[in-house]
Amino acid sequence: MASSRKNRAADDGFGAIGFLRAAAEPALRRFLRANRGATYAEMRFEASFSRTASAVDGVPRDAAESANAALGVRVHCAAPGGVVGDGFTGVEVGRIATSRTKLAAALQSALAEAFDRARCSAREQTALRRTAPAAVVKALAAIGNVEPSTERAEVAATFRRDPRTLDPAELGRLCRSASAEIVGLGSDVAYNAVAALAELRHELFVNTAGANISQAFAFSQGDCYVVAATADGHQESYDTIGQQRGFECLADDWRDELTPNPGLHRFAVELARETREVAAAPLLKPPEGEVVVVTDPHFNALIAHEIIGHPCEADRALKMEAAYAGRSWFLRSLEHNEIGRPVGSPLLWACSDPTLNGYGHYLYDHEGTRGRRVTHLEGGVFRGFLNSRATAAALGVEPNGSARASEAWHAPLVRMSNTFFMPGESDPARMIAEVDRGYYVCGHLVPSIAESRENFRISARRVYEIEHGRIGRLFRSGSVIADSKSFFRAVDAVGNDLRLVAIPNCGKGQPMQVKRMSNGGPTLRSRARLGGG
């Protein structure tokens, strides 16, 4: 490998950011000039470093230190006749990023491949248009002109303890000590796994329109999975804490207005204690018909995710996900949809806001658009979608900076950021005290939703009965089943206790992209059916 000082971009992928900030823009423009038909090019580059550790049943299971770098390149090609084809190439360049020569060659190769793909697609579409009826030609031509970003910015990561200089043994000790304490809770804990991650990521977006955006992120995440089995039953519980901060937020309790978390050790042990308690609780025998349900912020995080967040993604609403994750109950067609119409109680507000300090925080999306708050529900009235530049053009609205990929080698999709129900004015304790007979539903587990998310069944970690305003018996294997609009319309109290929860693994796309984000809300009170075990 060539390793002269001049040729080295850096000792690791992070150093290549500086080189590419200066070199990528002219390289993309040169590529456009050299390739007839090429009308636009963009490059995303990312360098990442992560440390992970895990322990199972009190014993170290894994520790790793990983560094990677990747390119994602998009090229548009206009065929004779004006049809524009789009091509994308994603490459994990890894350690190649430490060599300027090799990195530049990798960029050129990716551009050529993406261009070839765009040219093939434009050619085939041109051929189809020759024989297709006018309506088809019109539908394919109607996407409109999508103006690229011209933003230039530099955004630093926020952390006190840099993942790169963290002692790997410290992560391992933290996981092991928590896992060992869980083992010591009793023989009814059949299995436990505790994992920690500290990651630093630096992204660069450059295009031929002049955008040049560098953003860095620090992620810290702790995960715990517990299986408890008693004579009465068994329970599997898992949960995650995560912050866009350094390791400091896992080592100790982290105090934050929206997303506070206990330190990883306390978090894991508390989850295990709860799992034992639930395993010994009776199975929920669901009552007939609808009942009053008071749902806590952790449970509502999954409702916000599945029933607000995903159907608010414009690519899904515009049927681009119809073969995979389905459509959106907010948009039947461009003419028939819920925009501006009530879909819930006047007490219900919901939004996505990437500028907040949640696990889904960012300032610019992966098309170079500045992220901003998008209001989805305003007093129960549906207001709008998260979008990319192309889906914004299709909907005739301004782009709102929601196109995100999980890694640079993936093409961006429309994604949630920090998506949540907004707080109301009710005291959560009072919301329970006002219920004569009902159920208090705490902590989310597993979702299942209908194709357009117009209906859901979401299971809870704990379900308590409420009798005469007091919390009573605990049940396991309970879930909430409802049609989305009915559930939203029946909301009659919204708590003042907004909390965001880290969601580490939201899957979308083909191939699947797994993305981090946060969801949440305050305590809600509504009506639904319950499912049992």
Add this chain to the structure above:
Amino acid sequence: MRTTPEMRGFVREALALLSRQRDLGGFEVYVSSSEHRVARLNYTSDIPSRGVEEFKSLNADGFALRIVTARDAHETGSAAIAGDLSIEALREALARARRAAIVDPHFPGLPAGPRRLARSAEKSPTPELLRAKDDLLAAVAWKIIGGAIGAFRARMKLAMPHPGLVIGGDLSLIRDRIAIGGSHFDDLRVDQSAHFASSVTALVEALDAKGTATATGVSAADLIRAGARLGRDAIGRALALRHGERPAAGTYSVVMGPQPIAEILNYMVIPSLTTGAFQAANSAYQGRFGTPVMDARFNLVDDPRTNAGAIRRRITCEGLPATATELIREGRLLGLLSNYYDAHRLLNDEHRAEKLGPDAPSDPSFPAHSGYRLGESSARRFDGHPGATGSNVIMSARGGMSERELLAAVAEGIYIGRVWYTYPINGQRAGDFTCTVSGDSYVIRDGRLAAPLAPNHFRLNANIEQVFARPIGIGRRPEPALVWGSPETYIVPALALDAITLSAIGAADSD
């Protein structure tokens, strides 16, 4: 993609360097090069679209190093490097693996045996697709779109101003190569594979109609044939299902087609049939190893070498021979998917007897035939630890029925052709699942398909026992089925079932 000689050469050089490290008691170098090319299909008649979206490729190559220290057979470390197969990169990986080393008392050593494999393992069973270019993928993707549009126009004689025609899905080509060597093998082991998969969904929203068509294969000829029919088939199925009925919620006898059975196996059964699941006490069959867990007519096998499946593998990502794992024979649980670590961990678990159950053999064996390092597709990757994953999951049964006989067995009920979002709602061990009936489904009357069922009308709430323990009929002919996001492909029969609870979903009433 990296060539086989390039990968082999790197492994050889790496092993030479590693064998000179005095502090190492063992080592393993694993190299992979993979490519996933995708053309996403997206034509919408009434919303602006591009026809083919995200025509893209994802390329990844690199290597993983695992070391065992000489001072402690349980001290092991690992590291992965992307993009660079050089000795300098190996030195960096070695330094990282040393830094990351932990003492895991359950670490069984590196996978061993046989020490040498036959060289025939290197031959690609799928040479054509390994060489396929973007031109072919683009032509087939647009052929699917054109075929669907043409079929829609031909079948819909009366022009509809706003049909709400949606043609979605993808055409994916997945290729990978791996090479592996180490102190525990006498040879370098190489494997490569390629296959395509395509899933096409057609919706005609004005008719509340939805139909799907899928294909997998291992040759360019199969790919071209699939392109010629998939769009047309999806449209044909959608139009056959227009204006479906919305029966009342209740308990029904049903026939489940191959796709729902594949989906339930994928999300509910296969994750429970691993040594890792039994070790973690979260298998739906916990404590039931060796006992009947399904109807006695069922056999379930994972076979990475079958010609019937799209996935072809000769070795695992641990370098061991990839061979069939018999999971269930005549309804009895006999085998588990496993990697090397999990197999040893379960075999040596002090609670093994309790976890496997009283009917497990006293000396069970869990060959590590399923240790794959996969990413977000079925392509083999260089990073990550080997998990336990299936390849081609085949369910067969003796004494099967024809489709007509299955429908007759149900007489009055629902034919469920496609379900969606099937999840273990109360955890994997409970076996409870819920999903919605999303298309390709009918109302059965007098033992015949009498009328289409409206898509997304029913939610299904059941337990795997209701599906596999007491079916009232089993299809004679297993058929291929795809599950979105799954690393496995499935070849499964339709089943007739009794007393399945279906709850009605309220209309979205957005219009």
